[in-house]
Structures are given as structure tokens and as C-alpha cells.
Amino acid sequence: MSQDTLGQLQIPRQQDGQRVPALRFGDPRVLALLQALCRFAHLLAGFRNRELRPHVATLLGRDLTTYSRGAMTYDLRLHGLIQRTAGAHRYTVTSFGLRVACFCSKVHLHILRPGSASVAPSMGSRPTAPINCSVTH
Numbered sequence: 001m002s003q004d005t006l007g008q009l010q011i012p013r014q015q016d017g018q019r020v021p022a023l024r025f026g027d028p029r030v031l032a033l034l035q036a037l038c039r040f041a042h043l044l045a046g047f048r049n050r051e052l053r054p055h056v057a058t059l060l061g062r063d064l065t066t067y068s069r070g071a072m073t074y075d076l077r078l079h080g081l082i083q084r085t086a087g088a089h090r091y092t093v094t095s096f097g098l099r100v101a102c103f104c105s106k107v108h109l110h111i112l113r114p115g116s117a118s119v120a121p122s123m124g125s126r127p128t129a130p131i132n133c134s135v136t137h
Helices: 003-009 028-040 049-060 069-078 095-119
Strands: 013-015 018-020 081-084 091-093
Touching: 028 049, 028 069, 028 095, 049 069, 049 091, 091 095
Parallel strands: none
Antiparallel strands: 013 018, 081 091
């Protein structure tokens, strides 16, 4: 997957007269969507919105009433990460969607999350005075 492809996902745009929102890497909502997609990618018959949404809400630590069905589907379908099965209310993960979901999830879970924990092990130990990070020669 190229850097340009990932960059395009993070830029809002217009497609067929519809606004396509940015899927910003690092946004907890986006990461929850992508992680949940990885869980449903193996289902040949696809999945329903009502099956995926509880997993996304759980990953976000939110109640289902605060995460709408429309918002989830809107983000995923317009970016080409999922496609609707003709004649049914089911969706399948596209090959592009699977590559994006797996790549972003792995980077977050295996590199960023452990790395950020080593940089700031606890929020209580943050310095109270500014730190000079300038390089002297």
C-alpha cells in the first residue's frame, strides 16, 4: 500500500455529489472501525451493520445509542472499504478495505500503542516545567 493511498483516505473530498469524510489515522473512531473490520473480513456471506456496530462501540468504550448505524456505514462504504451485497442488507470487506484495516490496525496495536506507553508511562509523571529540546552544537 502506497503512502499516497493512505494519504487519500485522510483527506475529505466530494464523490458523486456526496461529501466523503477523512479517515484520519490515529482517530480512535477510525481505529475502532478498522479493527472491527478485521474481525469480520473472513465472513464470505458478509455482515450486517447491526453485527459490526456493537464491536465498534465496544472498542470505542461507548454505548450503542451514541454511535449511529449511518455514521459507521457512511465512513466505510464511501471510502471503498466495504461493499454492499446486491439485494441484501449485508456488506463484505473489499480487498482494499482488508489491506487498509490490517495495516492500520497492526501499526497502531504493535508499534504506536506500545511506543507511546514507553514515552509517557503515566500521565501523572508529566513534567511541570518546560523542557528544552533544542540541540546545541
